[in-house]
Each structure stands twice: as structure tokens, then as C-alpha cells.
Amino acid sequence: MAKRSNEPFLWSLFSAGGMIAALVVxxxxxxxxxxxPLGWIEAPGYGSLxxxxxxxxxxxxxxxxxxxxxxxxxxxxxxxxxxxxxxKHLNELIAIFCYGGxxxxxxxxxxxxxxx
Amino acid sequence: xxxxxxxxxYHPKWYRKxxxxxxxxxxxxxxxxxxxxxxxxxxxxxxxLLLWLLWSLGRGPDKYxxxxxxxxxxxxxxxxxxxxxxxxxxSITWFNLAPKAMPIRVDGKRLPEWMVAAPNYxxxxxxxxxxxxxxxxxx
Numbered sequence: 001m002a003k004r005s006n007e008p009f010l011w012s013l014f015s016a017g018g019m020i021a022a023l024v025v026x027x028x029x030x031x032x033x034x035x036x037p038l039g040w041i042e043a044p045g046y047g048s049l050x051x052x053x054x055x056x057x058x059x060x061x062x063x064x065x066x067x068x069x070x071x072x073x074x075x076x077x078x079x080x081x082x083x084x085x086x087x088k089h090l091n092e093l094i095a096i097f098c099y100g101g102x103x104x105x106x107x108x109x110x111x112x113x114x115x116x
Numbered sequence: 117x118x119x120x121x122x123x124x125x126y127h128p129k130w131y132r133k134x135x136x137x138x139x140x141x142x143x144x145x146x147x148x149x150x151x152x153x154x155x156x157x158x159x160x161x162x163x164x165l166l167l168w169l170l171w172s173l174g175r176g177p178d179k180y181x182x183x184x185x186x187x188x189x190x191x192x193x194x195x196x197x198x199x200x201x202x203x204x205x206x207s208i209t210w211f212n213l214a215p216k217a218m219p220i221r222v223d224g225k226r227l228p229e230w231m232v233a234a235p236n237y238x239x240x241x242x243x244x245x246x247x248x249x250x251x252x253x254x255x
Contacts, residue, residue, distance in 0.1 A: 021159050022207040027244035029162050029203055033196030037187040046177040048253045053173050066163050076156035084150055085137060112167055116174040
């Protein structure tokens with residue numbers, strides 16, 4: 001029997017994460033990373049931002065955003081190393097490093113969101 | 117190749133030139149490909165930033181202020197701007213890829229690419245607006 005490949009499953013995570021990241025990351029990074037620090041837009045106060053972040057639906061959405069974006073990033077970065085640096089012989093090591101990082105990041109996101 | 121190669125028991129070793137590690141700097145196309153692939157680092161960086169923000173929120177107002185103070189560092193802002201360019205590049209290339217990856221046919225004819233990509237851009241605008249509205253407190 002031929003060995004079943006994990007590649008389609010990993011690719012589906014990559015693809016879902018790529019879509020979700022493309023849709024939500026630019027606006028969030030613009031607001032929190034550029035517009036609020038530079039004072040272009042007034043940053044939300046602690047209370048209102050906490051209320052938003054603590055909402056169950058927001059936590060669920062943020063968890064999905066974090067986890068899928070991480071798997072997207074891990075998959076893409078894996079092939080950046082693979083193609084860009086031509087280190088195909090380190091394939092297993094790179095895969096463990098990349099997806100392992102995404103798994104750890106997902107667990108961390110779950111913990112942080114649970115703990116708000 | 118005009119003639120099929122004669123059968124050999126052992127495959128002859130191919131002559132392959134070692135491709136330079138810097139192959140992607142030789143052509144603008146491949147350079148753009150690597151830039152697109154490197155957007156993955158910007159996405160990962162963003163997730164780290166978002167988790168840091170949420171962690172700060174969970175730890176109280178002081179930590180949130182600390183987070184905001186960190187974000188005001190000019191170096192961090194510069195870094196965020198570069199990351200923002202990369203994630204924008206990711207979004208644009210991603211949306212433009214959809215019609216190539218999933219061509220939609222109507223009456224056996226492929227819809228023009230912009231018609232498949234346009235809903236992606238529309239969703240992008242709407243979702244970005246909703247997120248901004250939620251964060252800015254519905255003002």
C-alpha cells in the first residue's frame with residue numbers, strides 16, 4: 001500500500017490560513033502597529049478593547065485567525081527554506097520545526113485567549 | 117530528443133549544474149516569488165504581536181499601557197511598516213491567485229480573471245471596515 005501523504009491536509013490549512021490572513025491581517029496590523037502608535041487614530045481604551053477581546057465570538061475568531069495564519073506561515077516558510085536555500089536534505093527537520101512551531105503557537109493562543 | 121536513449125541497467129548520472137543559492141536574485145520574477153514567500157514571516161510576526169496584545173489585555177491596564185509604549189518605539193513602527201507592506205503584498209497576490217487556481221467557467225468559457233478576483237477584494241474591504249468599526253468602538 002502506498003504511504004498516504006499529509007500534504008493535502010497541510011495544504012488545506014495553508015490555503016485556509018492564507019485566505020484568512022489576507023482578509024484580516026492588513027487592517028489589524030495597520031491599526032495596532034502603525035495608526036495607533038503614530039496617533040493617526042485614537043487607540044481604544046483598555047476597558048472597551050478588553051470587552052471586545054473577551055467576547056466569546058471574538059475569542060473564537062481570534063483563535064482561528066492565529067492558528068490558521070500560523071499554519072499558513074509555517075507551510076510557506078517551510079517551502080521558502082526548501083526552495084530558496086535548497087536544503088532539501090533537511091526536509092524532515094524543517095517540517096518538524098515549522099509545523100511544530102505552529103502547533104506550539106496554537107496552544108499558546110488557546111491559553112492566552114482562555115485566560116483573558 | 118529525437119532518439120530515445122538506449123536501455124541501460126543503471127541510470128546514467130545526469131549532469132546537473134549546481135544552482136546558486138542566490139538563484140532568485142537573477143530574475144525579477146523569481147525575486148518577487150521569494151518576496152511573496154517571505155511574507156509568511158510577516159504573518160507569523162503579526163500573530164506574535166496580536167498574542168502579545170491579548171496577553172497584555174488579560175494582565176491588566178498597566179500591561180496594556182506597556183504594550184502601547186513599546187509600539188511607539190520608532191524602530192518598532194518602522195518594522196511594523198515593513199511587515200505591513202509584506203502582508204499587503206500577500207493579500208494582493210493571494211486574491212489575484214484565486215482566479216488562476218480556481219477558474220470558473222460559464223457556458224464553457226472562462227470568466228475573466230478580474231471577475232473572479234473582484235469578490236475577494238470586496239470581501240477584503242467589507243471585513244476590514246467591520247474589524248475597524250468593532251475595534252474603534254462602533255464610532
